[in-house]
Each structure stands twice: as C-alpha cells, then as structure tokens.
Amino acid sequence: MDFDLSEEQRLLKESIDGLLKASYDFDQRKKYGAEKGGWSKTVWGKLAEQGLLGLPFSEDDGGFGAGAVETMIVMEALGRALVLEPFLATVVLGGGFLRRGGSAAQKEAYIPGIIDGSKTLAFAQLEKNSRYDLGDVSTTAKKKGDGWVIDGEKYVVLNGETADTLIVTARTKGQQTDRNGIGVFLVPRDVKGVSVNGYPTQDGMHAADITFTGVEVGADAAIGDPDNGLPLIEQVVDDARIALCAEAVGAMEESLKITVEYLKTRKQFGVPIGSFQTLQHRAADMFVNLEQARSMAMLATMASDFDDAKERATSVAAAKVQIGKSLKFVGQQSIQLHGGIGMTMEASIGHYFKRLSIIESTFGDTDYHLSRVSAAGGLI
Amino acid sequence: MDLSLTKEEQAFRDEVRAFFRDNVPPAIKKKLQENRHTTKQDMVDWTRILHKKGWAVAHWPKEWGGTGWTPVQQYIFNEELQATPAPAPLPFGVNMVGPVIYTFGSEAQKKHYLPRIADLTDWWCQGFSEPGSGSDLASLKTKAERKGDKYIVNGQKTWTTLAQHADWIFCLVRTDPAAKKQQGISFLLIDMKSKGITVRPIITIEGGHEVNEVFFDDVEVPVENLVGEENKGWDYAKFLLGNERTNIARVGASKERIRRIKELAASVQSGGKPVLEDQKFREKLAAVEIELKALELTQMRVVANEGKHGKGKPDPASSILKIKGSEIQQSTTELLMDVIGPFAAPYDVHGDDGSNETMDWTAQIAPTYFNYRKVSIYGGSNEIQRNIITKAVLGL
Numbered sequence: 212m213d214f215d216l217s218e219e220q221r222l223l224k225e226s227i228d229g230l231l232k233a234s235y236d237f238d239q240r241k242k243y244g245a246e247k248g249g250w251s252k253t254v255w256g257k258l259a260e261q262g263l264l265g266l267p268f269s270e271d272d273g274g275f276g277a278g279a280v281e282t283m284i285v286m287e288a289l290g291r292a293l294v295l296e297p298f299l300a301t302v303v304l305g306g307g308f309l310r311r312g313g314s315a316a317q318k319e320a321y322i323p324g325i326i327d328g329s330k331t332l333a334f335a336q337l338e339k340n341s342r343y344d345l346g347d348v349s350t351t352a353k354k355k356g357d358g359w360v361i362d363g364e365k366y367v368v369l370n371g372e373t374a375d376t377l378i379v380t381a382r383t384k385g386q387q388t389d390r391n392g393i394g395v396f397l398v399p400r401d402v403k404g405v406s407v408n409g410y411p412t413q414d415g416m417h418a419a420d421i422t423f424t425g426v427e428v429g430a431d432a433a434i435g436d437p438d439n440g441l442p443l444i445e446q447v448v449d450d451a452r453i454a455l456c457a458e459a460v461g462a463m464e465e466s467l468k469i470t471v472e473y474l475k476t477r478k479q480f481g482v483p484i485g486s487f488q489t490l491q492h493r494a495a496d497m498f499v500n501l502e503q504a505r506s507m508a509m510l511a512t513m514a515s516d517f518d519d520a521k522e523r524a525t526s527v528a529a530a531k532v533q534i535g536k537s538l539k540f541v542g543q544q545s546i547q548l549h550g551g552i553g554m555t556m557e558a559s560i561g562h563y564f565k566r567l568s569i570i571e572s573t574f575g576d577t578d579y580h581l582s583r584v585s586a587a588g589g590l591i
Numbered sequence: 592m593d594l595s596l597t598k599e600e601q602a603f604r605d606e607v608r609a610f611f612r613d614n615v616p617p618a619i620k621k622k623l624q625e626n627r628h629t630t631k632q633d634m635v636d637w638t639r640i641l642h643k644k645g646w647a648v649a650h651w652p653k654e655w656g657g658t659g660w661t662p663v664q665q666y667i668f669n670e671e672l673q674a675t676p677a678p679a680p681l682p683f684g685v686n687m688v689g690p691v692i693y694t695f696g697s698e699a700q701k702k703h704y705l706p707r708i709a710d711l712t713d714w715w716c717q718g719f720s721e722p723g724s725g726s727d728l729a730s731l732k733t734k735a736e737r738k739g740d741k742y743i744v745n746g747q748k749t750w751t752t753l754a755q756h757a758d759w760i761f762c763l764v765r766t767d768p769a770a771k772k773q774q775g776i777s778f779l780l781i782d783m784k785s786k787g788i789t790v791r792p793i794i795t796i797e798g799g800h801e802v803n804e805v806f807f808d809d810v811e812v813p814v815e816n817l818v819g820e821e822n823k824g825w826d827y828a829k830f831l832l833g834n835e836r837t838n839i840a841r842v843g844a845s846k847e848r849i850r851r852i853k854e855l856a857a858s859v860q861s862g863g864k865p866v867l868e869d870q871k872f873r874e875k876l877a878a879v880e881i882e883l884k885a886l887e888l889t890q891m892r893v894v895a896n897e898g899k900h901g902k903g904k905p906d907p908a909s910s911i912l913k914i915k916g917s918e919i920q921q922s923t924t925e926l927l928m929d930v931i932g933p934f935a936a937p938y939d940v941h942g943d944d945g946s947n948e949t950m951d952w953t954a955q956i957a958p959t960y961f962n963y964r965k966v967s968i969y970g971g972s973n974e975i976q977r978n979i980i981t982k983a984v985l986g987l
Contacts, residue, residue: 212600212663213593214892215899220592280592471985485987488978494985495977499911506888507881513594529881585870585877590884591849 214509216284223277224284226261231292237559240415243295248373248409249417250296259328264302268310272322279515282450283457283508290461293559293566295416297331300370303454305332307447308378308395312435317397321376333374333400334451335365335421336444343575345380345444347388350423352381352396352437357430359383359437361396361404361423371419372409374400379423380444383437394437395444398428414569415562442520449527452574453515456508456527456534459570463501463541466563470494470545473560477550490548497541504537525587528580534570535577542567594888596667604667611675614640623676624851625952626959628799631714631756637678638711648685648709655693655705662898666890673843682838683752684708684715688761690834691778691827695819704780718748718762718781718805719828726975728763729772729825733807735764735779737814737821742766742779744787744810750969754790754803757783767822778824780816787811795965797958798939832971839909839970840916842887848923849880855952856930866930875929879922886915907983910976917966917973924960931956 216224234254235243243251258264266281268274275281282303289298302325309321324330341347350363361381371377377398385392400407404426409419435443471494474485484490511530517523542564546553553560571577584590596604619633641647650665651657660668672679680686689708692700707713724731733746744764754760760781767775781788787810793802819827853876856867866872893906928935935957967973981987 212596212891212895213899214895216592471987474987491981491985491987492974492977494987495910495980498980498984499914502889502908502911503882503885503915506885506892509592509594510884510888513592529884532878532881533885581874581877581881582870584881585873589849589853589873589877589880591846591880 216280220280220284223266223281224288227263227285227288228291230257230261231288231294235292235294237562240293240295244411244415248370249411249415250370250373254294255296255328255331258296258298259326264298264328265326267302267306268322268326272310272318273326274310274322279450279453279512282454283512286454286457287461287464290458290463290566291465293415293462293465293562297333297370297374299451299454299458300333300374301325301331304334304369304447304451305374305376305378307450308334308434308443311447312395312440312443314431314434316431317434321397324375330375331370331373332376332378333368333370333419334447335368335371335377335379335398336448337366337368339364339366343579344388345448346390346393346441348380348382348393349387350379350381352383352394352433354383355427359394359396359428359430359432361398361426361428363423365421365423367412367418368421369412369416369418371400371407371421372417376400377405377421378434380440390441392438393440393444395434395440396428396432396437397434398423398426398432402426402428412569414566416566416569445524446520448574449523450515452527452531453508453511455570455573456504456511456530459534459538459567460501460505460508462563462567462570463497463504463538466541466545466560466567467494467497467501469560469563470497470548473549473552484548493544493548497544500537500540504534507533521587525584525590528575528583528587529590531575531580532577532584535580538567538571539577594891596663600663600667603664604671607668607671608675610644610646611671611677614644615675615677616640619678620676623678624847626955626962628801629678634678634681634714635711638680641680642710647680647711648689648705651685651689651705651709652693655689655701656709662894666894669838670843673841674847676844676847679838681711681714681753683717683757683761684711684713686834686838687717687831688715688759688780691761691818691831694830695778695827697815699815700780700818713758714753714756716751716754716757716760716783716805718751718760720750721747722749726972728828729776731763731765731776733762733764734768735766735777735812737766740814742812742814742817744779744781744807744812746807748805748807749793749802751790751803751805752801754783754805755792755800759783760805761818763824763828766824770822773825775822776824776828777821778818778827779812780818781807781810781812785810785812795962797961799958799962801962840886840890840912841920842883842890842916845883845916845919845923848920848927849876849883852876852923852926852930855927859930859932861932872926872929876926879919879926882915882922883919886912886919889915907979910979910984913970913976914967914973920966921963924956924963927956928960935960 265274266277270276352359352361379396379398383392383394404424406422407419412418477484507530511527514523514526545560549560552558648656649658653659692704721731735742735744762779763776764779766777787808789806791804792800857865859866931953934953
C-alpha cells in the first residue's frame with residue numbers, strides 16, 4: 212500500500228506544472244481558445260518537446276513506456292489549468308486504440324506523429340441515438356474489395372475539427388445494438404466523403420459533427436478485428452474515463468483553491484465572507500467531495516491494468532459515479548460561494564464549472580454508471 | 592503508487608481473519624450482526640480471548656503489551672475485526688485513557704492501571720461532556736479543589752457511555768477557576784465506587800441504555816490520581832481525541848452491514864420478487880457501496896501517510912473519515928429500513944439491558960436506525976469536523 216509518487220513521477224508533475232504555470236494562465240487560455248480549432252499549436256509543440264505526448268507509448272514505438280499513473284498526473288495538471296489542447300483525443304483515445312489494438316504497421320504509421328506533435332487524432336463514436344451505449348452503432352462499414360466503405364453520422368467528436376485522422380466506430384455486421392460486428396477504422400479527415408462541421412463546445416473545447424458518405428478506406432484501416440472491436444473500444448473508453456476522472460480532480464482542486472482564496476479576500480459587512488460559518492462548512496464539504504473523488508480517481512487509475520475486464524469496468528464506472536457527484540457539488544458550490552462574480556464570463560471559476568459539467572456527461576453520466584455498478588452486483 | 596496490500600500484509604490479513612473466524616464466540620457475533628447489545632460479560636470474555644492472543648492492546652508500546660504492528664497492520668486488524676464482526680476492545684480504556692497513562696502518567700500509574708485495562712479487570716468510562724459543555728468542551732465546570740492530599744470533586748458529567756458497568760472514570764475537571772478556559776483543566780482518574788458518585792441512566796430514543804449522567808457530590812480523590820501536571824489536562828485531552836482516528840471511519844463495519852443488507856434483501860419479497868432485485872433499491876445500495884469504497888481508499892491514504900511519514904500531528908483529512916464514515920453508517924441503517932418496509936414497526940419491547948427482547952431480527956432494524964443518528968453527533972459532531980477542516984485545511 213503506497214500512495215506516494217515515485218521520484219520520476221514527482222519530476223513529471225513538476226515539469227508539467229512548471230510548463231503550464233509559465234504558459235497557461237487564464238488570459239493566455241483565452242487566446243489559445245481563439246486560435247483555429249480552439250487550441251494552440253505552440254503549446255502543443257511544448258508538450259511534445261517535454262515528451263508528454265509520448266508518455267504511454269512503449270519504448271519500441273518511440274515512447275516512454277509510462278503507465279496509468281503518469282497519465283493521471285498529466286490529466287490532473289491539464290484539469291487544473293483547463294487546458295484546451297487535444298491530449299485526451301490524441302494521446303489517450305487515439306493513441307490508446309493504436310497502442311492497445313494497432314498492428315505493427317499502424318503503430319509505425321501513426322505513433323511517431325503523435326509523439327512529435329505533428330499529428331492529432333479524434334475519436335468519432337457518438338451517434339444521434341447511441342447516447343452512452345458503446346455497442347449502439349448504426350454507422351456502417353461495408354466490405355468493398357480489400358477495403359471498406361463507411362457511411363453514417365457521428366456527433367460531438369472532440370477535436371474532430373482539426374484532427375488529421377479520425378478513429379471511427381462502424382458496424383460491419385448485425386443489428387444496431389449487437390455486441391458483435393463493430394469495427395474500429397482509421398479515416399483521414401480530408402478524404403473524399405468526409406464532411407466536418409466544427410464548433411466550440413460549452414466548456415471552451417472544440418468538437419465536430421461528421422458525416423461519412425461512401426468513404427473508402429483500405430484493408431489496413433481496420434484496427435484489430437473489424438467484426439469484434441467492442442472489447443477494444445470498451446477498454447480505450449475506460450482509459451478515457453479514467454483520464455477524465457483525473458482531469459476532473461485537477462479542475463475541482465483548482466476550483467476549491469480559487470473559491471477559498473475568494474472567501475478570504477471578498478469582504479461584506481466589514482469582514483471576509485470566509486468568516487461566515489455557512490460558507491466555511493460549504494467549503495469544507497467541497498474538500499470532502501474533492502478528496503473522495505481523488506480516492507476513486509486513484510482506484511480507476513489502478514484499474515486500467517486489471518486483467519479482468521469486468522472488474523476494470525465496474526471500478527471505472529464506480530469512479531465515474533463518485534467523480535460525477537463530487538464535480539456537481541464542487542462546481543455548483545464554487546459558483547454559489549463566489550456570488551454574482553461567479554456568474555460572469557470574465558471570472559475563471561465559471562469556466563471550471565462548465566468544463567466539470569461537460570465531463571460528467573462525457574462517456575457516461577452518473578446515473579448511467581451507477582446502473583452499471585448496480586447491474587454488476589456492486590463493489591462489496 | 593500501489594493500492595494493493597503487499598504479500599506480507601495479505602498474509603497478515605489472512606492470519607487475523609482466520610483468528611477472528613475461529614475465536615469470536617458465535618453468540619456474540621450474532622448479537623453484533625443483529626445490532627443487539629452485548630453484555631458486560633460478553634465484553635470481558637472476548638477481551639480475555641484477545642488478551643491471551645496478545646492482541647487486546649495491539650497499538651500500545653511493546654513494554655505494555657502492544658504488538659509493534661505497523662499502521663497498515665493496525666488498520667488491517669481493525670478492518671477485519673469490524674468485518675467479522677467482533678467487538679472492538681473497550682475504547683475508553685484501550686484507546687483513550689490507556690495511551691494518556693502510558694504517555695503522561697507516573698510509573699506507579701502505568702504499572703497499576705495498564706495491565707488492568709489490557710485484560711478488562713477495570714472497566715473505564717469517559718467523563719468529558721457536561722450538560723453545558725458539548726462541542727464547547729473547554730467550558731466544562733466540574734471542579735476539583737485541592738485539600739491536603741485529596742481533591743474534592745463536585746459537578747456533573749453526561750453522555751457517559753456504559754458508566755453502569757464502569758469501575759473507573761477518567762475526568763476533565765477544573766482545578767484553576769481563575770485561569771482562561773483551556774488552562775486550569777486537569778485530568779483525574781476516579782474510582783466509581785467512591786462515596787458521592789451517582790450514576791443515572793439516560794434512555795435514548797430507541798429505548799436503549801448506553802449512556803448515563805454521572806453526578807459528583809464532594810467526591811474525594813487521592814492526589815496521586817492526577818495524571819501528569821495539574822492544569823495541563825487540556826493538552827492530554829487533545830492528545831486523547833487526536834488518537835481517535837483509525838477507527839472512526841468504521842469501513843469494515845459498514846462492509847459487514849452491506850453484506851447483511853444484501854442477504855436480507857434477497858429474502859424479503861416485494862411485488863413477487865426479492866427486494867434485492869428492485870432496480871431502485873439496487874441503485875441506492877450501489878451508491879452507498881461506491882461512497883464506502885471511496886472512504887476506504889481515503890482511509891488507506893491517511894494510514895499509508897502515517898506509516899510513511901510518522902504519526903506527527905493528527906491528519907486533518909481524518910475529519911473526512913468521521914464525516915463520511917458516520918454518513919455511510921447511517922445510510923446502511925436507512926437501507927435496512929427500506930428492506931423491511933412495513934415490518935419495521937413491530938415490536939417495541941425492551942429487556943433489562945435495553946435491547947429489544949424479541950428474537951426476530953427485524954425488530955432491531957428501526958431501533959438501530961434511530962440509535963445511529965448518534966454517530967454524526969458523538970466524537971466531535973460532523974459540524975465540528977467541518978470546523979476543523981475549515982481551520983486546519985482551508986485556512987479560513
């Protein structure tokens with residue numbers, strides 16, 4: 212039993228915290244958000260320079276062979292600074308499919324570009340009616356010669372507007388909700404038949420709705436077994452949920468810090484409002500929520516390496532429930548304790564609240580994951 | 592970072608688990624499972640079993656009968672004890688006055704009292720709270736006046752748990768009325784057989800007799816029963832309260848309770864199927880299980896931190912353990928109310944020890960639900976815990 216970071220992990224934390232402190236304050240973030248696609252190539256280049264984009268990839272693939280704890284450290288830091296750059300979409304999701312399911316040739320073709328920052332990816336999974344069910348896929352991939360033809364519509368594809376390559380889930384056989392018959396395909400964004408409608412999302416990130424009309428890709432586009440891709444999808448989406456839990460912990464930690472600072476400085480009735488017990492206890496409850504969430508984010512991080520997929524899924528779902536409850540409380544109360552200023556676009560706290568709120572409904576909300584934990588028979 | 596137990600720790604857990612499985616008297620175990628009161632004799636019998644094994648005062652220094660276990664081992668021991676379930680060694684002696692005596696007491700006090708605490712020769716109770724001094728403990732008024740080689744004690748203590756069984760009481764008393772609040776308080780050991788002590792039961796809402804009022808009317812206490820220095824009692828009290836952190840989360844006990852809820856929910860029918868298969872009930876239960884898992888990990892973080900970086904000051908994060916631990920305990924009692932539904936009502940029949948007389952397990956559910964409102968009040972109410980977080984963590 213050991214909750215401390217190793218020396219290398221501590222250095223990693225210092226390194227990313229240092230980088231973000233120097234280049235990611237609230238005003239800088241605003242500028243980055245106004246750049247094309249909603250994020251900064253300069254910052255992305257710096258993340259690449261520090262080796263952060265290569266962390267989870269094996270040394271054979273040119274990465275650092277780091278584990279889930281390292282991703283947790285990075286995601287927490289990104290959460291604290293509300294970073295807009297597509298780390299989740301490119302490294303965790305895109306990179307996750309490649310390193311966990313990609314062929315040697317696919318790894319060689321894509322991973323170096325991720326690591327050096329020259330290429331970004333996006334995961335096109337959500338459909339109009341799929342909601343949180345990863346096995347609900349109506350986009351189709353039909354065999355044509357050696358290759359595939361993809362038709363369908365995908366929504367809210369994070370970083371879909373600027374990604375060089377899309378990773379698309381599509382049905383190769385069976386009915387809309389069959390567990391079998393789902394494939395995962397690499398599709399260049401600029402290929403014929405791909406139509407991208409990008410937009411900023413409520414939390415300051417950018418996403419896109421993407422239509423695939425008769426999009427032809429080669430046999431080498433399929434990642435893993437095109438008829439049985441769901442276990443891989445579930446695993447990589449669990450990676451993303453774990454990363455989101457850590458990002459939320461970072462964002463909650465910063466929200467609490469900003470709020471406590473405000474309670475100390477804002478004066479009413481001639482005294483700092485932090486001297487009022489009602490507000491103190493609210494802040495104390497925010498702390499309790501944050502630490503409970505941190506504990507579960509750690510559990511989820513450890514779960515990423517569980518051999519038993521069911522145990523992994525239940526642990527990650529449980530973590531997402533705790534994070535969902537905690538982020539709602541911390542997010543909402545951060546605004547409440549700020550009062551009117553918390554409602555303004557110019558104060559940073561509202562932007563934390565918005566990001567936290569969108570995390571809740573990304574890859575399964577609290578109710579969805581609670582029903583999964585319950586269906587699995589609980590944790591005890 | 593590694594959240595799992597080491598091989599050695601796992602082996603230790605298995606050893607402890609096996610010992611509890613084989614040695615807790617089944618009748619006592621059943622009482623705990625059903626939330627009935629254990630008798631004084633039950634506690635004495637069980638303490639003697641633990642004492643024989645050398646585990647009655649596990650966390651004490653070795654020279655006074657402790658085991659030398661690491662904080663992680665200590666944590667495992669407590670978890671397994673609660674999960675069995677087995678009675679915890681009487682906390683007033685083992686966790687409260689014992690550590691105060693071996694840390695601040697005289698050699699004579701250590702030699703006399705510690706062995707008698709370890710095997711429960713002496714049953715201790717705690718004389719801190721007073722009618723006017725609950726959360727504001729330092730406002731206490733019970734006074735001890737020095738007369739020759741005696742203190743004369745006058746005043747009243749309240750919420751004194753199991754005083755009806757007690758041989759001794761450790762008290763905070765005011766020895767210097769002129770001093771400021773926290774100063775002028777001393778820590779006295781008082782024989783419950785002393786002339787002038789009256790114990791009056793307080794019956795709590797579920798009908799049980801756990802707590803009492805204790806009245807002191809010109810009670811003579813030999814000066815050698817003062818612990819440490821006169822007027823330094825507040826420091827010892829703070830030390831005592833700071834020691835109370837490994838057990839407050841009661842994760843093991845709540846786990847045991849949840850297993851029991853599942854068992855019972857599988858046996859009670861609703862709409863032609865077991866309550867356990869009701870989607871809404873299952874989700875309520877799963878939500879509590881998730882909170883409990885989070886609490887378990889938070890507790891492990893506190894314990895691991897203590898193991899790695901030494902005990903030092905009490906970790907203010909342990910206030911989380913008290914708040915969430917009590918909330919979850921209360922939630923489990925609510926879930927049992929949900930399971931039993933309309934049969935929560937019968938029967939309100941009490942025996943001499945305050946426990947519900949009927950042998951039907953369902954009769955304990957409502958009393959337990961009522962009784963467990965106490966857990967967010969005692970040991971520093973949850974609001975006091977929030978004050979601690981406010982000051983010690985948030986710096987407000």
